[in-house]
Amino acid sequence: MDIKITRAKQLKNKPDESNLGFGHYFTDHMFVMDYTVEQGWHNAQIVPYGPIPMDPASMVLHYAQETFEGLKAYRNHDQILIFRPEMNAKRMIASNERLCMAEVSEELFVEAVEAIVDYEKDWVPSAEGTSLYIRPFCFATEAGVGVHPARAYKFIIILSPVGAYYPEGVNPVKIFVEDEYVRAVVGGTGFAKCGGNYAASIAAQVKAEKMGYTQVLWLDGVHRKYVEEVGTMNAMFVIDDEIVTAPLEGSVLPGVTRDSCIQILKDWGYTISERHLDIDDLMEYAKNGRLKEAFGTGTAAVISPIGELSYKGNVQIINDFKTGELTCKLYDELTGIQWGTKADPYGWVKTVK
Structure with missing residues (x-):
């Protein structure tokens, strides 16, 4: 891929790595690429981070043809590591197919991610527990207000140095079980990573936060009885000697971290x-x-212990609201692989050249 580079005239000051939070800061540059039915993907660029010019009739604003991904880069001394980017690429392909959008091939996705991370490698933080969050996204740019698959798209990657997703860190969070709203149903877009899924979930999230809960645990959309996933994470439950998680049947996001934990x-x-x-x-x-x-x-939180569940007024504390032994062990193993401090027997970590 031939990438044209336009360097920002003025570079930003790097934020304090001890107080990054999540998604508050963005790097100097972003990757941008265009698609048309006639030309396919073309005009790959690394340009200064900034506003995106859009026609008011851009179809994404009216019919929500939009997908996104989330993955991370980690600093290990002088090396920059990316965790399983090909899995994110495959999931974006599936998401785009469901929304009738132009496919970004696995090769193109990974090459673009590596290119922008390498160009902005000075932004990969080094403080313990920090990383560079990578947000690729794709959306329809064709101008028109007729309901049909768009004929033009943009693929963009922005980067954000981050700390812990939840203020609690690797400490138990309180989860509210939602029984009024539903997130997804089989046959819908639950397995796709698209903005519409998240927009529809915000009402339940707001309700949960008002009651003092960090996140929502969704039930299935048909029977309102089977546990599916948390708003930003897949969920796992250690019951006796069995670990149970919801099956991937079309209404649950196939998480990269979920797959890694299962293996x-x-x-x-x-x-x-x-x-x-x-x-x-x-x-x-x-x-x-x-x-x-x-x-x-999930990619953002990695592993987040659940210490409390609230369902229809029934509140149950899990493991005395303490982080469990297996949860700690799994977190240490997975983050060790991601940061390159533990062996990677699965070949999951990719070094940015």
């Missing part, structure tokens, strides 16, 4: 069940002590 846990000899889990049963398991640990998995 590690299986190699450690744990029984992993991707099956439907009734919320009433889960609350009973929590009450009688059979629910040993619970945690969310």
